Amino acid sequence: MLKTNPLQPALQKEAEAQPNRQQERLSRAEALRERQERHLQLALTLAAPLLLLGIWEALSEMGILDPRFFPPPSRILMALWQMLLEGSLWQHVRISLIRILLGFLLGSVPGILVGLAIGLWKPVRALLSPLIAVLMPIPTMALVPLIMILFGIGELSKWVTIATSVFFPVAINTAAGVASIDAVYLEVARNFGASRLAFFTRIALPGALPVLFEGLQMGEAIALLTIVAAEMVAANSGIGYLIWSSYKTFQIPQMFVGLLAIAILGYVFSLLLRMLGRQLTRWR
Amino acid sequence: MARNKIEIRHLSKVYLRNHRLTQALQDITLNIREGEFCAIIGPSGCGKSTLLRLIAGLQQPSAGEIVLQQEDPNRPPTAMVFQEQGVLPWMTVEENVAFGLRMRHLPKAEIVRRTDGYLQKTGLTAFRHAYPKELSGGMKQRVSLARAFAVDPEILLMDEPFSALDEQNKFLLQEELLRIWSEKKRTVVYVTHSIDEAILLGDRIVLLSASPGRLASIETVPLPRPRHIETIRTDPRSADLFLSIWQHLRSQVQHAQGASSASNA
Numbered sequence: 172m173l174k175t176n177p178l179q180p181a182l183q184k185e186a187e188a189q190p191n192r193q194q195e196r197l198s199r200a201e202a203l204r205e206r207q208e209r210h211l212q213l214a215l216t217l218a219a220p221l222l223l224l225g226i227w228e229a230l231s232e233m234g235i236l237d238p239r240f241f242p243p244p245s246r247i248l249m250a251l252w253q254m255l256l257e258g259s260l261w262q263h264v265r266i267s268l269i270r271i272l273l274g275f276l277l278g279s280v281p282g283i284l285v286g287l288a289i290g291l292w293k294p295v296r297a298l299l300s301p302l303i304a305v306l307m308p309i310p311t312m313a314l315v316p317l318i319m320i321l322f323g324i325g326e327l328s329k330w331v332t333i334a335t336s337v338f339f340p341v342a343i344n345t346a347a348g349v350a351s352i353d354a355v356y357l358e359v360a361r362n363f364g365a366s367r368l369a370f371f372t373r374i375a376l377p378g379a380l381p382v383l384f385e386g387l388q389m390g391e392a393i394a395l396l397t398i399v400a401a402e403m404v405a406a407n408s409g410i411g412y413l414i415w416s417s418y419k420t421f422q423i424p425q426m427f428v429g430l431l432a433i434a435i436l437g438y439v440f441s442l443l444l445r446m447l448g449r450q451l452t453r454w455r
Numbered sequence: 456m457a458r459n460k461i462e463i464r465h466l467s468k469v470y471l472r473n474h475r476l477t478q479a480l481q482d483i484t485l486n487i488r489e490g491e492f493c494a495i496i497g498p499s500g501c502g503k504s505t506l507l508r509l510i511a512g513l514q515q516p517s518a519g520e521i522v523l524q525q526e527d528p529n530r531p532p533t534a535m536v537f538q539e540q541g542v543l544p545w546m547t548v549e550e551n552v553a554f555g556l557r558m559r560h561l562p563k564a565e566i567v568r569r570t571d572g573y574l575q576k577t578g579l580t581a582f583r584h585a586y587p588k589e590l591s592g593g594m595k596q597r598v599s600l601a602r603a604f605a606v607d608p609e610i611l612l613m614d615e616p617f618s619a620l621d622e623q624n625k626f627l628l629q630e631e632l633l634r635i636w637s638e639k640k641r642t643v644v645y646v647t648h649s650i651d652e653a654i655l656l657g658d659r660i661v662l663l664s665a666s667p668g669r670l671a672s673i674e675t676v677p678l679p680r681p682r683h684i685e686t687i688r689t690d691p692r693s694a695d696l697f698l699s700i701w702q703h704l705r706s707q708v709q710h711a712q713g714a715s716s717a718s719n720a
């Protein structure tokens with residue numbers, strides 16, 4: 172049929188290009204489908220909280236929910252706006268942020284070092300494990316009076332409180348991480364002449380990293396818990412203080428702003444930690 | 456005749472675990488010569504890995520001694536290619552190959568030179584920045600080989616390095632090993648449970664008896680080098696050797712099974 176067609180060469184070329192073009196079309200369709208799926212998921216993710224807020228707003232406006240205790244979200248937003256303008260919100264958030272970050276560092280760095288030592292050296296394990304096992308179950312909040320006696324009522328005692336609560340999960344998970352390292356890697360290190368330091372930094376630390384990061388995540392959650400509780404009982408600034416003092420002076424919208432702040436802070440903190448962890452354990 | 460590189464005298468090793476004694480090796484006396492490729496073969500569980508670990512100094516003998524004749528204090532006495540999973544998963548291919556060199560604190564330029572050289576020799580250059588999880592089993596064992604060769608040890612210890620590979624990959628790696636080894640004939644102690652592999656690679660084959668491992672016999676491989684799989688396979692001398700080793704191993708395994716079923720009864 173095409174034999175006498177003067178367009179034959181062009182058609183042939185077309186036919187050769189066909190598979191390529193077809194592939195392109197397919198991949199474009201696939202990309203579109205994926206995008207649609209993503210958009211749908213995003214819509215669903217946003218729908219649930221928005222719907223909830225809408226219902227809350229309506230119930231509160233209609234008085235079915237007591238607006239004194241559950242002010243409509245629009246009022247909370249207004250309080251948020253006002254506190255942002257005054258700068259009081261930022262002050263509370265900043266002081267809590269500093270406490271959490273410093274406390275987290277002060278607790279996790281020694282936690283990692285002690286955990287590595289426990290995991291690597293039997294004598295250290297024999298020395299420290301029982302101590303940690305006895306100290307760990309004590310809720311950090313129960314130690315707050317003691318910490319204040321030792322470190323005063325200033326910022327230092329807040330950092331120490333958080334550090335204490337972070338230290339244990341990090342140390343225990345790090346030790347477990349070292350224990351999870353396949354024995355053959357330790358033999359490799361010894362056979363190729365690794366020094367004590369290299370053993371620490373090139374075998375134990377990277378090998379323990381996946382489990383260690385689970386410990387950091389736990390530590391982060393506990394740090395958040397501790398800082399709010401500590402600020403409620405023994406501080407005159409910070410998000411915990413904001414929540415508690417707003418409640419006591421019956422400024423309920425402000426209390427909700429505090430809750431929102433701690434939720435966002437916790438979310439961002441754990442997100443950053445997860446990203447860091449994923450980056451550092453790309454080899455898995 | 457070359458002098459002795461490894462002297463093993465009345466070596467025994469006993470493990471104590473959960474109050475149970477396991478005798479892994481019993482009264483082994485063996486000399487391995489400088490530059491020799493010594494294959495060690497024996498049924499699984501007869502203490503082959505234990506013997507290598509003892510030579511490497513990763514474990515201490517229960518009785519007897521191992522003497523290594525070290526010539527050059529600047530070279531490591533031993534480097535091991537481990538059975539499986541000896542490649543460090545959190546280091547890239549390149550970092551793994553350079554690991555031993557870094558641990559020995561060689562000058563940076565020397566580390567780069569040797570790492571590049573062995574990456575090339577093992578065909579890993581294109582994968583240098585990959586992590587082990589992205590590699591096939593054969594590629595991982597190439598990394599392990601390159602890492603051990605790169606430190607230029609006086610003695611290479613290999614613990615069934617290719618036993619987990621499929622047959623084609625195994626053949627390829629055996630040839631690569633022979634090629635790299637022939638450049639500079641180091642002393643090699645090569646543990647295997649494959650008779651073919653022992654014949655292809657070894658100058659001598661040491662047969663160990665079933666658990667506890669004792670020295671059963673030593674065979675000399677009468678085949679010229681360089682060796683290739685094709686010629687070795689068709690050589691009647693290798694067929695004879697195969698048969699004699701197999702008969703020996705069969706009696707060992709049957710003996711061990713007989714003993715265990717008798718003790719079970």
Ligand SMILES: Nc1ncnc2c1ncn2[C@@H]1O[C@H](COP(=O)(O)OP(=O)(O)O)[C@@H](O)[C@H]1O
Pocket residue numbers: 470471472477478479498499500501502503504505506666
């Ligand atoms: N670390 C250890 N602790 C206790 N027993 C061991 C240990 N390593 C090996 N064994 C025992 O010693 C014997 C020899 O083991 P191995 O040297 O691994 O043999 P092979 O490599 O020939 O298979 C086995 O019975 C094994 O269970």
Ligand SMILES: [Mg+2]
Pocket residue numbers: 503504505538614
């Ligand atoms: Mg073994």
